[in-house]
Structure formats: structure tokens, C-alpha cells
Amino acid sequence: MDRQTLSALAHAEHPIAAPLGDPTVSDLLNRAIRRPDAHLLDLGCGEGAWLLRAAQEHDGVTAVGVDISGAGFEETLADAARLGVADRLELLRQDVTTYRSARKADVVLSIGAAYAFGELLPALAAARGHLAEDGVVVLGDCFWEREPSPELRAELEDGPQKYADLATTVARVVADGWTPVHGHVSTLAEWDEYEWSWTGSLAAWALDHPDHPDREQVLATSAAHRDSWLNGYRGVLGFVTLVLRPTP
């Protein structure tokens, strides 16, 4: 089974691909959307769950989501049609680093997708390029809640993106010319819900498909992820979502 299909299965019960509960997502959107006709852009939108929620809960907003994968787009657009908001939601399968639009966004989201740009500051630079005057950025990314073991650090920092502690992460954002007007640090309960949902959805699918050729692979993926979480990053890796406005 390819990674996209695995990821779609893993997120079946938690369409937001980050450790954030539903009330948190709504609260962050409420804080970021400052005008009824706001235009939203989500860079690395996953299946588009944030934008579907925004369109559902904010009558006049329009939204464009960009993701290189496109997994889940069809289902999200079908949900949007069912909810009567399809005319306000567009999902584009494209690389965010090459995405260009003449239309500036009042809210630019990038949740758990900074790695697409290399790391945090290039992601913010891209967001700034798409942002309307007086716009708001909602940026979600990992940080080290506690000092990781060298093995864990090596495992989770295997790409260009390196994490820092919360204070250092926020200080880097502020030094880059942003003022946090709100922030949410994911609780352990939000992490646990996300990780149980991720590993549990895969495990349940495998048990429900005993004759499927990919059953063993799916079970193994679930078990490996659960092990890496429970014996590794649980309580050590944090996730912060910042609501940011450009510092004048």
C-alpha cells in the first residue's frame, strides 16, 4: 500500500493531520478570521479539513487549499457539496513552493507543513508573500517539549527541519517580524487522541480486512508508529499553533 493510501486510512477518524482537537481548530479559526468575507489559503492543506471547517462555520469566507498529495480531496469536496459550501472551497494538487496566485489571502494557514519549505522561517516567508495587508498567519509546528535523547532527535530531525524548545521557537518567529496574537500548545490529551486515532484506524482496518494482501503491512505500520510514539516522542515532542500578525 502506498504512503498516501496509508495516510488516508490513518486519518479516517481525525481528518486534521495534527494533534489538535475540534474545539481548538474552531477557536483558532475564530481568532484568525477577522472579516466575514475573508479569503483563506492553506499551504500544505492535507485533505482540506481546516478549510472545510472554516467554510462551514464562517458563512462568507472563501478558501483555497494547496497540497502536493491530493489524497482526500475528493471526499472533502463531496462533504463540501453536501454541506452547501462547495462554491467557496477550492483544493489544488500542487507543490506549495511553486504555488503562485494573484489573489492575496486574509488568512494563510500552514499547519504541520513547514517542512515542505525546508523549515519554519522559509514557511513564514512564503506565507508573507501570499498575505494581504492586515492579514493573519496560522502556523502550526513541532517543538521540543523536553530535551530529546540523541536517538530520538536523530530520528525526528532526519530532514532539513530542526526543532527548538518553545521559547526559542517563538523567539525565532518574533525576530522574523511577527507578533503572536494567540497561541495554542497541544495538550497531552490532544496528542493522545491524535496518535490513538492514527494507529487505531490502521489497526482496525487491518483487522477488518483479514484477506487483504496489504493487511500485514498496515498492521506493522500501526505497531511501529505506536512504538515510536509510546517509547519515544510522547511528552517530548510538542506542537504549537501560533496566530501571527506582521509586526509593523
Ligand SMILES: C[S@@+](CC[C@H](N)C(=O)[O-])C[C@H]1O[C@@H](n2cnc3c(N)ncnc32)[C@H](O)[C@@H]1O
Ligand atoms: C502533517 S500534514 C498536515 C496537513 C494539514 N495542514 C492538516 O493540518 O490537516 C502535512 C501536509 O503537507 C503536505 N506537503 C508536504 N510537502 C509539500 C509540498 N512541497 N507541497 C505541498 N504540500 C506538501 C503533505 O502532503 C501533507 O498533506
